Amino acid sequence: MSKVFVIDTEKRPLDPIHSAQARQLLRNGKAAVYRRFPFTIILKKSHSDLSVTPLRLKLDPGAKTTGIILVNDTTGEVIFAAELKHRGFAIRDALTYRRQLRSSRRSRKTRYRKPRFLNRIRPKGWLAPSLQSRVENIKTWVNKLRKIAQIEAISQELVRFDMQLMRNPDIQGKEYQQGTLTGYEIREYLLEKWSRQCAYCDAKDVPLQIEHIHPRAKGGSNSITNLTLSCEKCNTKKEIKDIKEFLKKDKTRLAKILAQTKKTLTDAAAVNTTRFALLEALKATGLTIETGSGGLTKFNRSQQNLEKTHWLDAACVGKSTPKLIIKGVKPLLIIANGHGTRQLCRTDKYGFPNRHCSRAKFHFGFQTGDIVKAVVKTGKKVGEYIGRIATRATGSFNISTKNGLVQGISHKYCSVIHKKDGYSYTQ
Template sequence: MVYVLNLDQKPLMPCSSVIARLLLKQGKAKVKRRTPFTIQLLYKTETEYTQPLTHGLDSGSSKVGSAVSDDKGNVLYMSQIKIRNDITDKMKQRSKYRRNRRNRKTRYRKARWLNRKHSIKKDRFSPTMTSKIHAHLKEMKFVQSILPIIRQIVETATFDLHALRNPAVLKNKWLYQKGMNYGYANTKAYVLTRDGYRCQSCKGNSKNKRLEVHHIIFRSAGGSDEVSNLITLCKTCHDALHRGEIKLKKGGKKKGQLNHVTQMNSIRMQLLKRTNAEETFGFVTKEHRQLMKLPKEHYFDAVTIATEGKGARFQTNQVLFKTCVSDGDYQQTKGVRSEQVIPTGKLFGFRKFDKVQYKGNEYFIKGRMSSGYAILMDIEGNKVDFKPIPKFSKMQRVSARASWMTIQTIIPSFYSCVT
């Protein structure tokens, strides 16, 4: 399947590869994009007939599924996007470099801490959230650029984190003021009673009557506030434990990570606010996907959303896999005194994240060597081991570096008969 744009770059209905090849051979069209393969007509068409297409988006904080279907269930597009989750770590590293440089080179300069305009701006999102919201919007805009979309449906997962712990807030809204840790004093009293007001390490041999309720897995390590992670210790054993002199034999419990869920609530609100998309829910998608007997994949979830569970007829067997990457590299030099400049431009005509063809397959450049060699990786960022190491002279650049690494793969053919 080939996607088609008219002379004014407005999307038309896709055509078969045979028709696209004839148009290119006759000079009536030109190649607009290689992945996915898109052509642009070089003549003005008399009629621009299009069918009503629906774009289904399976939103997520780690991976996003996307698919397009018409009202008859014909699937015309599928993709899966891997969103960046490394921004926080990169910003911490950047902060380390900045403070190191400030102390090393500019000790005379007065520190400025209150000049961060963006940090006090109203309705501000963190860099991680901004990147994830933009990734969703970028995919929606990209699909609209190659197909005539008239309707968008976004799957969201919305629930109240506080209500999960304390369902009473659904009836008494004032309980929200008490927070997630309300009642922890009651939990401590229960743990002391459960352990018989006796140290569970020395069994009272220390003669220290002051008791502490200790987190078996420390809070700093993600320990939970549940009773299964709490134990009674005397102050002597408690202090010795924190000094590393003794160890507990009993295991604890970590608290569940709800970071992605919290992010999804914000992403959901922004997508519905910035677009005219309709909303659906995860449990609906799951039921429909199971009825359609499709595997659990993000792009199949998107197919279920686009077709609204009415059955799918796959007109394409190709899926676009995309990985969001940074636009550039923050570190420009290396060495104790930054004496060695790291080349960020082209090296032998190649840049990092360029898509290249090597031994008949497509890869991405992970690292470059001034001696003329390169380290290659797949779409997931995993290093591909080659012996000997690939040379630049034996590879061909397919596409230049972009903010998305994109590759097209074929799904099993038996899905083409799913109805």
């Protein structure tokens, strides 16, 4: 199972320990809880003679979810695993909504004013906010983990599909592309593009073959745009027929396949746009950086017969750690929610103000989004409640628990378990 992080009295990271050992330290009063997510304890007495084993942080950046693991390179033991869900698409939708409101406001009750967006100079390396947020989320978690674990190296999946290797498999310095790994880049790209099913009959969970849409016997090329996936039955049936001849009785599927050949991968485009920005951010840490491709990740995963999940993909990034020990590891599910909004006036769907927000974020030492434990001993709401709070200036808070919303809990009964940090967690 995932280990518990330990820091000493000077807040320096020590070797992670088993959860049973952590419980014993807490029970004996030798340690205290320092952080809930990821769970970290702090020792009450200094231990200067303890040696610390260096760990490797592995990242599998994705458009929607990024896999994160900490692994011991020497033993191959996975110490910590997490899946970080980004909010890039939510940011995009919020910016679109704001732009539409401003555009309508300019022309609704005022003289026409041109939108001012071409008079701003973007710095070198600028990324759209929805893309930059992905980079910032990963940077945040790299810094969080470096404070509680002795990280000395980072592995990043730099490219999902190595287009250069797909065009020229004999590139020098890329020996892994030869032999048993040949074709992994192309196959992984096609599996992603064609949703891991036969293009002609939608068959899933069957062996799929790479098939030429326009047959090579009739002048078709090996270009990635001329390739698709087919089950053995459909591939045999199609033989060297052109796709228009093969699907002449199914015009709908023909149109769908031809449109899919021209379709780009939106998620892959987002990853490709941010990959080098993330690489530069990781280099700024001063740690040793290893990079790998998606094809190599899949090869490593298939060699060890592992499932396809985000955190296991992260574990298989690069050439390091050829053997993994993942028994009992359960990933921490992290969702980026942001820190709310700075709007002081909420609007309805037409853009008209309908309610006011307080300028003060903190009330009685609490902030909306904090995870608290409330123990109520008197009154109608006697009980123990754990969840996120919504604060009020009156001191009467609402707590969102697993069993529903509990309203009207006084701040006097609340104690903070985990301060709001812009993320929600599920173990």
